[in-house]
Amino acid sequence: MPARSSVVAVTLPWLVRRGALGFWHELPRCVVAGALGLATAAPLLVAMIAALPDWILAATTVPPALALTGLVRFAAAVARGDGPRLATLREVDPALALLLAGGVSLAGLALNSGGGAALAGAAGAAGLLLVFPYALAYGALRGRRGLRAVRGGAILVAFRPSWALTLVAMGCLGGFAAAASAGVLAAVVLPLLLAITASQTLGLLDEIDALQGRA
Template sequence: MQNTTLPWLAWSGASAAWHELPRVLVAGAVAAAAAAPMAAALLTGAPGWIAAAAALPAALALTGLAPLAAAAARGEPARLALLLRADPVLALALSTAGLALVAPWGAVPAAAVLLVGPYALAYGAVRGRRGLAAVRGGAILAAYRPAWTLTLAALAVLGGFAVAASAGVLAVAVAPLLLTIAARQTAALLSEIDTIQSTR
């Protein structure tokens, strides 16, 4: 029986990304470039609404990166053409995290995106769902196994600190790595849910 413990899934996701490292890094560089306007706005002290608006290109890049990461997680070639499968509706939903920069209550959607976002991206890529269907699937998965959700969110936060500490150098690796791990977790959760439903 295949191991589906959280540490094994994280390790196997990292290993899958490693096997496709050159293309993963190129895809990560594309995502990092899309996030550069938001980073520049934050570093230069630009008005919050500018940084919030710049969250949309970054989110759009992540929706293109997710299918590539899912392919790597399945052991398939991480073809760069998969970056073109961006999902504008899902990106718009994820970019609501930018409200944390302009509204006192913005921490609420930002926290929701941090918890649901990785699973929404991975679910959309693994199951071929787009837009709000991916958000719905991500929310279900996040609620189904809260410990995994919190662990993935913690990895995202740690990845953010790693990017900041490296002055952005690690940005090309963190997002693809996190999304590959999320894709592995998502596939395991979906398999478990499908098995439960088939036995009822």
């Protein structure tokens, strides 16, 4: 058991570094891709600032969710070193995007309701933060869509929960950096985090495939 922990401690930083280096090598295209993805969140931002009705707010979560499924395919190509193309951003997964948008909307509605619903909303939000990054990356890397991608993401979280928690922590740090820069760094942080997520997912899938091959 200690030997396995040692392998994880060495492997995780290496995978993070691989994702970050892949991002750095494709920096101009990554920034453009990140900016295009963030632009789709403009209606959501307007709806939040204007305090529009919940159903409008929920509807405006769909465009950025769709863009995210395309952006993660771009990031997967970055992590693999395949020479990502901006045209990849059009390869979206509507089913997975609707699941993500619906989950975010329901969690937000529950959190705003207070009481027991808020507790359920917090649990749902935590589940989204843990599962959906891997679901997005798994779907992009293995060509899985909708619920199959979510199932794969959940399996990856269960296989190595500490990595999922680390990814959430990095996401929080990235969010703080974007907020501290008044949003300027958001176009950098988003594709960087997705490239790291894709790199981690590749590592997990390789390990799972190796274990299944020995079974």
